[in-house]
Amino acid sequence: MTDTLPPGVAARAAALRLLDAVLRRGLPLDGALDAAARGLDRADDRALAHALAAEVLRRLPDLDALIDGATAKPLPADAKARFVLRLALAQALRLGTPPHAAIATVLPLVDGGPRRLVHGVFGALVRAGATLPEPPTLPAPVAARWQAAWGPDVAAAAARAIAAPPPLDLSLRDASATAEWAERLGGRSLASAHVRLDAARVTELPGFAEGAWWVQDLSASLPARLLGPGTGRVLDLCAAPGGKTMQLAAAGWQVTALDLQPARLERLRANLDRTALRADLVSGDALTFTATAPAEAVLLDAPCSATGIFRRHPDVLHRARPNAIRTLAERQAAMLARAAQWVKPGGTLLYAVCSLEPEEGEAVADAFTARSTSFRPWPIDADELPAGVAPDAAGRVRVLPGMLEAVGGADGFFVARFRRDG
Numbered sequence: 001m002t003d004t005l006p007p008g009v010a011a012r013a014a015a016l017r018l019l020d021a022v023l024r025r026g027l028p029l030d031g032a033l034d035a036a037a038r039g040l041d042r043a044d045d046r047a048l049a050h051a052l053a054a055e056v057l058r059r060l061p062d063l064d065a066l067i068d069g070a071t072a073k074p075l076p077a078d079a080k081a082r083f084v085l086r087l088a089l090a091q092a093l094r095l096g097t098p099p100h101a102a103i104a105t106v107l108p109l110v111d112g113g114p115r116r117l118v119h120g121v122f123g124a125l126v127r128a129g130a131t132l133p134e135p136p137t138l139p140a141p142v143a144a145r146w147q148a149a150w151g152p153d154v155a156a157a158a159a160r161a162i163a164a165p166p167p168l169d170l171s172l173r174d175a176s177a178t179a180e181w182a183e184r185l186g187g188r189s190l191a192s193a194h195v196r197l198d199a200a201r202v203t204e205l206p207g208f209a210e211g212a213w214w215v216q217d218l219s220a221s222l223p224a225r226l227l228g229p230g231t232g233r234v235l236d237l238c239a240a241p242g243g244k245t246m247q248l249a250a251a252g253w254q255v256t257a258l259d260l261q262p263a264r265l266e267r268l269r270a271n272l273d274r275t276a277l278r279a280d281l282v283s284g285d286a287l288t289f290t291a292t293a294p295a296e297a298v299l300l301d302a303p304c305s306a307t308g309i310f311r312r313h314p315d316v317l318h319r320a321r322p323n324a325i326r327t328l329a330e331r332q333a334a335m336l337a338r339a340a341q342w343v344k345p346g347g348t349l350l351y352a353v354c355s356l357e358p359e360e361g362e363a364v365a366d367a368f369t370a371r372s373t374s375f376r377p378w379p380i381d382a383d384e385l386p387a388g389v390a391p392d393a394a395g396r397v398r399v400l401p402g403m404l405e406a407v408g409g410a411d412g413f414f415v416a417r418f419r420r421d422g
């Protein structure tokens with residue numbers, strides 16, 4: 001069907017399918033891309049469809065406010081006309097598309113629908129000089145949740161952080177070459193084995209082909225930093241695509257990396273191949289997996305709502321519902337109890353989530369601490385963390401929007417560390 005569409009429309013049709021996947025079917029934006037972009041031959045069109053859908057998701061409440069202000073009778077939330085108007089407005093007001101092209105490339109998508117209405121609303125808004133507010137507005141349920149959990153300043157910082165994708169963080173295989181790589185890549189380092197760059201085409205950067213580094217947000221690099229260098233065995237229980245596996249292997253650990261999804265394990269294998277690092281890979285479920293022997297350390301980087309990575313994945317702002325967060329937190333508690341079984345006496349257990357929901361971080365760690373007789377919290381010291389990230393009062397790490405903001409921010413994240421007594 002795509003090849004019958006006028007030039008430029010196919011990418012917008014794919015963006016519309018992506019928005020439908022995220023907003024109506026609750027699917028992840030990146031996960032929906034292959035199906036939505038089927039039939040697009042050019043990589044540029046695929047990238048445009050993704051960028052366009054992501055921009056709509058960053059600005060959704062503000063785009064809808066414009067649309068609602070310009071329609072006599074509100075369009076239903078799932079009306080195609082609303083989806084198409086969001087796309088046209090995001091192009092014209094955010095992506096620099098000339099208004100005539102912004103509307104011409106989406107009107108064919110309302111085939112058989114209210115084309116005149118869409119054209120009229122768009123034209124009226126453009127003629128009136130409509131703009132989108134800065135910073136963008138958080139979706140109301142998210143703003144309410146984060147204000148209640150972290151306060152208005154953090155919610156305001158989160159709104160500022162949605163405005164644009166964040167910088168690109170790299171983790172280095174060789175920590176001793178941090179200054180050298182920062183200079184070679186023209187970036188800045190905020191911690192050992194870390195370089196931060198402006199957005200770039202990753203595969204074209206120096207060091208990619210030789211596997212000198214991998215892409216990993218600074219926050220996501222914290223759990224492996226907290227284990228430090230090691231020579232013993234570590235179980236990385238939810239390992240793919242392997243950012244933490246590679247850090248651990250580079251720090252000298254013998255890593256067993258487990259993941260439920262074979263396709264993601266393949267990505268982990270490719271990452272290990274590229275970086276010439278070693279780990280034993282196991283395809284399996286952390287809830288039923290049986291280790292051959294207990295390990296010095298176990299890392300549980302648990303599946304979560306992923307609301308902490310909203311800067312790069314704005315779809316999470318619209319998909320993470322309270323019921324899903326509750327279910328994920330229950331699964332994390334079960335996984336943590338299971339993970340604890342594979343820690344040797346005297347060994348270390350780390351629990352991490354890239355979530356900004358306290359139900360998934362603090363509450364799971366508190367419940368584990370309360371229930372466990374053989375583990376106690378092992379508080380994290382400030383000097384184990386990059387400058388600008390501090391442990392909380394309980395000695396855990398909670399990275400929040402607003403932290404490191406002057407240098408590009410960091411993903412929302414939580415880490416708790418425990419030690420096994422006996």
Ligand SMILES: C[S@@+](CC[C@H](N)C(=O)[O-])C[C@H]1O[C@@H](n2cnc3c(N)ncnc32)[C@H](O)[C@@H]1O
Binds near residue numbers: 220237238243301304
């Ligand atoms: C947060 S991601 C892990 C990111 C990874 N640790 C890294 O640093 O690149 C969570 C992973 O858990 C995996 N997963 C989900 N449920 C699982 C389960 N029951 N057992 C093992 N892995 C699971 C997912 O496939 C996903 O790859």
